[in-house]
Amino acid sequence: MEEFRKTPRKKIWEISNLYHCSVAGTCLSLDETKKIFRKCGIVINSFIRDYEIHGAAVNALLEKSDISKSMHSFIEKKYSYFINIFNNAESEPELMQLWDNFLEQGNVAGAYWALMTHPSVSQRNLDRAFGDVHMLSHINGATNRAGIRELEDLRKSNALLLAANDQHKAEVARLKSRLKFMEEKTGIVNELTKKLEIARNEIKSLKEGSDHEKLKEENSRLRSDLVIFSDRIERLTASASAAELRVGELLTEKLLFQNEVSSKDEELHTMETTLLSMLKREKGTCSGCMMDEQNRIDLCGKCILYVGGKPSVISRCREMVEHYGGEFIHHDGGKEESLTRLPAILHRADAIFCPLDCVSHNACLSVKKMSQRHQKPFLLLKSSGLSSFLKGVNDISKNNFAIDGSVAVQN
Numbered sequence: 001m002e003e004f005r006k007t008p009r010k011k012i013w014e015i016s017n018l019y020h021c022s023v024a025g026t027c028l029s030l031d032e033t034k035k036i037f038r039k040c041g042i043v044i045n046s047f048i049r050d051y052e053i054h055g056a057a058v059n060a061l062l063e064k065s066d067i068s069k070s071m072h073s074f075i076e077k078k079y080s081y082f083i084n085i086f087n088n089a090e091s092e093p094e095l096m097q098l099w100d101n102f103l104e105q106g107n108v109a110g111a112y113w114a115l116m117t118h119p120s121v122s123q124r125n126l127d128r129a130f131g132d133v134h135m136l137s138h139i140n141g142a143t144n145r146a147g148i149r150e151l152e153d154l155r156k157s158n159a160l161l162l163a164a165n166d167q168h169k170a171e172v173a174r175l176k177s178r179l180k181f182m183e184e185k186t187g188i189v190n191e192l193t194k195k196l197e198i199a200r201n202e203i204k205s206l207k208e209g210s211d212h213e214k215l216k217e218e219n220s221r222l223r224s225d226l227v228i229f230s231d232r233i234e235r236l237t238a239s240a241s242a243a244e245l246r247v248g249e250l251l252t253e254k255l256l257f258q259n260e261v262s263s264k265d266e267e268l269h270t271m272e273t274t275l276l277s278m279l280k281r282e283k284g285t286c287s288g289c290m291m292d293e294q295n296r297i298d299l300c301g302k303c304i305l306y307v308g309g310k311p312s313v314i315s316r317c318r319e320m321v322e323h324y325g326g327e328f329i330h331h332d333g334g335k336e337e338s339l340t341r342l343p344a345i346l347h348r349a350d351a352i353f354c355p356l357d358c359v360s361h362n363a364c365l366s367v368k369k370m371s372q373r374h375q376k377p378f379l380l381l382k383s384s385g386l387s388s389f390l391k392g393v394n395d396i397s398k399n400n401f402a403i404d405g406s407v408a409v410q411n
Contacts, residue, residue, distance in 0.1 A: 082110035299326030308359025
């Protein structure tokens with residue numbers, strides 16, 4: 001009886017060439033075989049059939065070469081798990097038991113490689129394993145053909161199922177859309193139901209009288225407020241009426257005042273006209289006809305500077321001064337003439353008149369200061385009328401105030 005050895009294991013080219021076809025076809029896939037060929041520099045054209053690639057692989061296993069070594073190394077790494085299990089066996093029957101177990105499980109390729117390269121397997125058991133694999137290939141072929149037909153049937157069934165699935169999806173989408181529409185309608189109905197319930201409760205409360213009492217209290221409060229507001233409106237109306245009456249009274253007073261002012265203006269105009277008439281008559285009579293010598297006005301050539309005044313009476317003032325033997329100079333107080341002319345013409349004057357109602361404040365102050373500086377009489381006339389001017393002329397002719405630059409205000 002031969003000794004049971006575990007090493008050295010056979011190389012793939014050391015296996016009988018009778019088994020090369022089954023080993024290459026069982027332990028290597030077609031893609032793995034192509035990968036090994038390309039790694040070894042062999043070009044595989046697209047027109048080469050799979051059987052020809054398999055035949056080339058079987059022929060490469062007849063001897064030790066780069067291809068056979070690459071195949072051996074690749075298969076060794078691929079099935080290292082099975083190799084370790086078979087190497088742990090202590091006898092050939094144990095090896096065959098492992099083979100039968102893996103064969104029954106369907107793990108054929110790794111177990112077949114581990115068994116065919118084991119150094120202690122007899123020729124009889126190698127033939128047995130080869131026969132198992134050979135028959136299995138026939139069974140697999142028939143099974144594959146049946147599987148192909150079944151696969152085709154499954155593909156057709158799958159196409160039908162996919163079409164049905166698309167229809168089902170469309171129906172589901174339609175039902176979802178319908179469901180969403182119904183949910184929206186349901187929400188609207190629920191909202192209306194809530195509002196209806198609230199309205200019913202309000203009606204019920206009104207019938208029971210709870211809210212009716214509140215409405216009565218609110219109505220009573222509003223009536224009280226209405227009375228208060230009515231009284232307030234009456235008071236405001238009375239105040240408005242009183243205000244209107246007062247406005248009417250003030251307008252009446254204004255009209256009366258305007259009439260009085262107009263009357264005074266007319267009276268003043270009449271007085272001035274009468275005065276001018278008297279002057280004209282006096283000028284045309286002898287010295288004793290109109291007034292005695294004591295009361296007669298005589299300016300004796302004095303020069304009067306009149307600052308300001310109304311343009312309409314300037315010529316009459318000039319006529320009056322010249323009538324009484326004086327000289328008349330006028331300055332408008334800065335309306336059109338410059339105030340810088342005042343010092344020159346003030347130097348010629350013997351007295352300066354300024355009407356309070358018709359001269360600027362700046363002109364009045366300037367004339368006042370210059371009169372004091374030059375020791376000239378300065379008279380502030382009560383108004384710009386002829387009567388006030390005549391009174392001033394009379395005061396100058398009678399020397400009724402000192403010629404020392406003092407300021408006199410007409411009474």
